Amino acid sequence: MKVFLGDLVLIQGSIMKKDDRSRINCIFENFVTFLRKCTFCVLSVGPIPEHIAYIMDGNRRYAKKQNLIEGTGHRVGFLALMSMLKYCYEMGVRYVTIYAFSIDNFKRRPEEVQSLMDLMQEKIEGLMEEESIVNRYGVRVHFLGNLKLLSEPVRLAAERAMVATANNSKAVLSICVAYNSTNEIVHAVEKACEEKWEEISLLNASGSGYGLIGLECIEKDEGENLIKLIDIEKHMYVSVAPDPDILIRTSGETRLSNFLLWQSAYCYLYSTPVLWPEIGFRHLLWAILNFQRNHFYLEKKRKQL
Amino acid sequence: MLFSLSLSISPTTLTSSPRFKFHSCPHVLPPTPKPPPPRLRASSQAHHVILHDNGTVAGAGAPVEENILPAGLRRESMPRHVALVMDGNRRWARIRGLPVGSGYEAGVRSLRSVVELCCKLGIRVLSVFAFSSENWFRPQAEVEFLMELFERGMRDEMGSLLRENIRISVIGDSSKLSRSLQELITRTEETTKTNCGLQLIVAVSYSGQYDIVQACQKIALKVKDGLIEPNDINESLIKQELETNCTEFPYPDLLIRTSGELRISNFLLWQLAYTELFFAQSLWPDFGEVEFLEALQAFQQRQRRYGGRDF
Numbered sequence: 374m375k376v377f378l379g380d381l382v383l384i385q386g387s388i389m390k391k392d393d394r395s396r397i398n399c400i401f402e403n404f405v406t407f408l409r410k411c412t413f414c415v416l417s418v419g420p421i422p423e424h425i426a427y428i429m430d431g432n433r434r435y436a437k438k439q440n441l442i443e444g445t446g447h448r449v450g451f452l453a454l455m456s457m458l459k460y461c462y463e464m465g466v467r468y469v470t471i472y473a474f475s476i477d478n479f480k481r482r483p484e485e486v487q488s489l490m491d492l493m494q495e496k497i498e499g500l501m502e503e504e505s506i507v508n509r510y511g512v513r514v515h516f517l518g519n520l521k522l523l524s525e526p527v528r529l530a531a532e533r534a535m536v537a538t539a540n541n542s543k544a545v546l547s548i549c550v551a552y553n554s555t556n557e558i559v560h561a562v563e564k565a566c567e568e569k570w571e572e573i574s575l576l577n578a579s580g581s582g583y584g585l586i587g588l589e590c591i592e593k594d595e596g597e598n599l600i601k602l603i604d605i606e607k608h609m610y611v612s613v614a615p616d617p618d619i620l621i622r623t624s625g626e627t628r629l630s631n632f633l634l635w636q637s638a639y640c641y642l643y644s645t646p647v648l649w650p651e652i653g654f655r656h657l658l659w660a661i662l663n664f665q666r667n668h669f670y671l672e673k674k675r676k677q678l
Numbered sequence: 679m680l681f682s683l684s685l686s687i688s689p690t691t692l693t694s695s696p697r698f699k700f701h702s703c704p705h706v707l708p709p710t711p712k713p714p715p716p717r718l719r720a721s722s723q724a725h726h727v728i729l730h731d732n733g734t735v736a737g738a739g740a741p742v743e744e745n746i747l748p749a750g751l752r753r754e755s756m757p758r759h760v761a762l763v764m765d766g767n768r769r770w771a772r773i774r775g776l777p778v779g780s781g782y783e784a785g786v787r788s789l790r791s792v793v794e795l796c797c798k799l800g801i802r803v804l805s806v807f808a809f810s811s812e813n814w815f816r817p818q819a820e821v822e823f824l825m826e827l828f829e830r831g832m833r834d835e836m837g838s839l840l841r842e843n844i845r846i847s848v849i850g851d852s853s854k855l856s857r858s859l860q861e862l863i864t865r866t867e868e869t870t871k872t873n874c875g876l877q878l879i880v881a882v883s884y885s886g887q888y889d890i891v892q893a894c895q896k897i898a899l900k901v902k903d904g905l906i907e908p909n910d911i912n913e914s915l916i917k918q919e920l921e922t923n924c925t926e927f928p929y930p931d932l933l934i935r936t937s938g939e940l941r942i943s944n945f946l947l948w949q950l951a952y953t954e955l956f957f958a959q960s961l962w963p964d965f966g967e968v969e970f971l972e973a974l975q976a977f978q979q980r981q982r983r984y985g986g987r988d989f
Binding site: 478556563567605628630631637638641642667 | 886895908912940944947948957981
């Protein structure tokens, strides 16, 4: 059993000093990283997904399972997230989207919500530090959702993070917070209608609306010409990234829970029974292998058509 | 690990008296006979569906009595609305060296059997993804075959639909369908609209994104006509304009997709927000009572939290 106690590590009853631990850990990490990169080379013979989305489920169950105090599950979950991001960016996955906090999660107990908000603020501020993963891999961070629902400190931290990483261009991390898909679609429709309405008003005001006046007389096509799929899509929060190739949900649940409903129309849905804080490299590897197998099958199917 | 929930349940069955006549198809080999499922325990009461003189059915849509539910299924946890993506018909035919059409015809038989099961289990709504917007890109001959199959099926099953008190609703972009099919759909919907048993929603020329876009277009018209402001737009308004507004229960509790494919393929996107997804390995023509009951049992074991309460 390994227990981290500040700078000391208790390994199977013997205590090692910090320096020895650092050296051994460093060698071990380098070796593991080398093996991982070899694995990615092999994997890259097949298609690598451009965009992976994660529903990070199972933090509370993990805490209960490990007899941890409430909230610790999410902290361990954050560490798991950092690892998964590292693996994704090393592999060449350009876009990662995570379901950090749903609008539905506001229904939880106020203490739990507050604790999650505090954790988020702490970790967002951590992302801005120089040695953080976003700077190491050149990741631009977006916070997507109805941010007005967040408390001011969290919202401000999120806005600062977006500004601070705006020039990063190697990869994108979309953190969905105060988000759900139906809310996103409503927002997109509202914006699309406002935009169209402004366009029509401007054209009418400038006297060049004759084409649209003509349009008003054509009852049948009226609706179709007003709003198109593309008008809605461009106002989606998640339009900063292409549609996900894989959507991974942990903890064994097999549902979307109002996440990326529009964008996951053709996405490969992968559910794994592992709890989010326990997710590791092998789970991602397995998900990618299955994605690749399915991708080949779909290509074959398309050719048969 | 790929998930496909394969739970073993003690084999049970419902009374088996086929209500739908089977089309004869010279191309289809007789299916491999499955072992007859064991009968249910005899119940002490006889449960009948009472047909009134005016054609309505007493207790239609009302729960089936507990002691004739297959073992392991709980009445109170039965999904009200089940959605189906009936995938695997072409693969089924290819494996058997049969023409693709045979796969679809075998699929129709599977659908009949699932519809019958839903009626008996008291499921209120069954939505099936018969033909997606993307399917128009399939070979012309295949598309024509499917349209003809659909038209023939609807015409021939009218009697059964009335007997079984099934209400038919068709959703999708009907403008792409032939005039005769559009008229048939209108007639069928009209004739069955007072039926209060199972509501069978058939999605033809449909996609989830199309549904949301057409709802938005209707809302945009209302905005243009000054009936509502853009900031009046909310989830309830969109829900009312979606094509699933034809039913009291527009959101499926359970979606089953066959053939092992792990994707939604643009079916009912908005409506699937909290739907439990079940991916069955069987190809659709092989999906029968056992597989359906397995899916229902898996559904009943799920914990649905809706993002809120503790587990």
